[in-house]
Amino acid sequence: MIRWILFIFLVLYIVVPMLMPVIFSFSVFWQDILPQGFTLRWYEAILTRPANYEALMVSLIVASSAVLLNILIAVPAAYALNRMGSKWGQRLREGAMILPLVFPPLVVGTALLQAFARPPLALTGTLWMVIIAHTILGFPFMFRIVLAAFQTIDERTLSEAAASLGANLWQRMRYVLIPNVLPGILSGALLVFAISMGEFEVTSMVAGFTAQTLPLRLFQQIRNDMRVASAITAFLIYVSFLSFILMSYLGTRMRRLRAV
Amino acid sequence: MPDTVTVVRKPAARWEVWRLTVFLRMEVLLLLPFLVFIGLFEIYPLVNMAIRSLFDQNGVFTxxxxxxxxxxxxxxxxxxxxxxxxxxxxxxxxxxxxxxxxxxxxxxxxxxxxxxxxxxxxxxxxxxxxxxxxxxxxxxxxxxxxxxxxxxxxxxxxxxxxxxxxxxxxxxxxxxxxxxxxxxxxxxxxxxxxxxxxxxxxxxxxxxxxxxxxxxxxxxxxxxxxxxxxxxxxxxxxxxxxxxxxxxxxxxxxxxxxxxxxxxxxxxxxxxxxxxxxxxxxxxxxxxxxxxxxxxxxx
Missing domain, CATH: 1.10.3720.10 (MetI-like)
Structure with missing residues (x-):
């Protein structure tokens, strides 16, 4: 019995704070204990006010680019490092995990800001810099999930089995490896996308006025207009929530694949 | 006759070694995007930051x-x-x-x-x-x-x-x-x-x-x-x-x-x-x- 009361309490601990911005965003005003009225005006403000709309577009572009870059970088790296059996492979695998702990977004932001401030690579303040920063932040998440996918399907044994049946590298990739790790790659993509959509810390350091993302806009709106801020906050919660639902769907599919 | 025993080198062995090196090279190739990206956008900026922290804003060592x-x-x-x-x-x-x-x-x-x-x-x-x-x-x-x-x-x-x-x-x-x-x-x-x-x-x-x-x-x-x-x-x-x-x-x-x-x-x-x-x-x-x-x- 106590177990279930605690369980409900723990569920509420996450759900209640997350519901606050959502309720706020649908209400006309909320000064007293209960919110009043129902409106979609604050969501409209995201789409109709040019600054908000632009920020939304910038965020979508940045998040999609960070996902694509991470697929190009992290998936081959996870494949290669999974195959490296030596001490070096082990060290690189561990290094890729510890790197983000020792170098938090704050430090990466400071370093990026300084390194690319002038030609030949004057990227600071541009959209490129934001994309690069988000790719770096997303990398460990993508890498960890894809590496785990390669490990659980026992990639080596599968590849060897396919090779012994006469499959060449391309065929092994196309019919054996990619279909097996695809749920992992998609999960990683969703995670990187959600993190990038909400990222504030690095973005606020490296983005100039040309690359205002949605969270940067939210930061200004928390001071200026709580209503619009509530709609942006709620939108970011929906993004996280949706990607997690998709991820757990992919997770159950992966488990089912493994069981077969 | 024991003295006629010789080591027969399997032709497959050399093939194995060759395949292993190709594999290794391919792995390094697949690591390349990661190494280049992290090197250029994480390691280099961090080293650069560490060095620059030893200079003042006019570029004098301090x-x-x-x-x-x-x-x-x-x-x-x-x-x-x-x-x-x-x-x-x-x-x-x-x-x-x-x-x-x-x-x-x-x-x-x-x-x-x-x-x-x-x-x-x-x-x-x-x-x-x-x-x-x-x-x-x-x-x-x-x-x-x-x-x-x-x-x-x-x-x-x-x-x-x-x-x-x-x-x-x-x-x-x-x-x-x-x-x-x-x-x-x-x-x-x-x-x-x-x-x-x-x-x-x-x-x-x-x-x-x-x-x-x-x-x-x-x-x-x-x-x-x-x-x-x-x-x-x-x-x-x-x-x-x-x-x-x-x-x-x-x-x-x-x-x-x-x-x-x-x-x-x-x-x-x-x-x-x-x-x-x-x-x-x-x-x-x-x-x-x-x-x-x-x-x-x-x-």
Missing amino acids: IQNYVNVFTESRFRVAIRNSLLFASAASLVGGIGGTFVAALAVRLPPRWRNFLLSLYALPMTLSGLVVAFAFIVLLGRNGVLNLIVRRIFDLPPTVYFNLYDWPGIVMVYAFFQIPLMTLSMAAVFENLDPSLIEAARNLGARPWQVWRYVVIPVLLPGFLAGMSIQFAGMMGAFGTVLALVGMAKNLLSLQIYSHASESTYNLPQAGALAIVLITITATALALLSWGARRLARRGT
Whole structure:
């Protein structure tokens, strides 16, 4: 019995704070204990006010680019490092995990800001810099999930089995490896996308006025207009929530694949 | 006849060696995008930052930036605050998360998976989202404050202060507890119940079971989780900035303000960042050393 009361309490601990911005965003005003009225005006403000709309577009572009870059970088790296059996492979695998702990977004932001401030690579303040920063932040998440996918399907044994049946590298990739790790790659993509959509810390350091993302806009709106801020906050919660639902769907599919 | 035995070199062996080198080369090739990207956009900027922190803004070599860190009171206070804040938030997260994980593994699988999925959610949430949520919930005129005031008929001067250290730690707990829950859930699942049973059958008392069986198994995972917590909290600043602006003095906020705000001084920000990395790396090394020692003693 106590177990279930605690369980409900723990569920509420996450759900209640997350519901606050959502309720706020649908209400006309909320000064007293209960919110009043129902409106979609604050969501409209995201789409109709040019600054908000632009920020939304910038965020979508940045998040999609960070996902694509991470697929190009992290998936081959996870494949290669999974195959490296030596001490070096082990060290690189561990290094890729510890790197983000020792170098938090704050430090990466400071370093990026300084390194690319002038030609030949004057990227600071541009959209490129934001994309690069988000790719770096997303990398460990993508890498960890894809590496785990390669490990659980026992990639080596599968590849060897396919090779012994006469499959060449391309065929092994196309019919054996990619279909097996695809749920992992998609999960990683969703995670990187959600993190990038909400990222504030690095973005606020490296983005100039040309690359205002949605969270940067939210930061200004928390001071200026709580209503619009509530709609942006709620939108970011929906993004996280949706990607997690998709991820757990992919997770159950992966488990089912493994069981077969 | 034994003297006619000769080593026959299989033709396949050479083929194997050749295939292995090709494979190795292919692996290096696949690593290339990662190595180039991390090298250019993470390692190079960090090395560059470390070097530049040794020069003043006119490009003259100096260690003044580091001297400042340890002599100027605002930096010393910032370091002290950061250490205290990161320790407090990690402890709250560490203990809270361990508790949630301990409960989660006792639930039927369906509900356990539900709880763990729910606790994975904050990982991707923006620090600003959480700051906003807590302002609505617990700000000066937040819903919870209003309810408590209404029930006990208190004046509006009475409220839970979200904008002081306990409030800030509480908001960060919303990230830290779920993070710890996820790492500890894996550790608890590895705790073999038959070990505990065996200890009980051998006549161990409850405290002995904890002392000699449960804690040695859990502690390495707990310490690993704590290092993630501490490292994360040392670098965190987004939520504090949204809650109190620059009103609180943290090392992370000092770096942020020297890198991108009015007190713009990049070499100084670099020196502060190097100090932050050193503190984090030392804490990580200590925790992993402790975990390894315990792991050796535990078995």
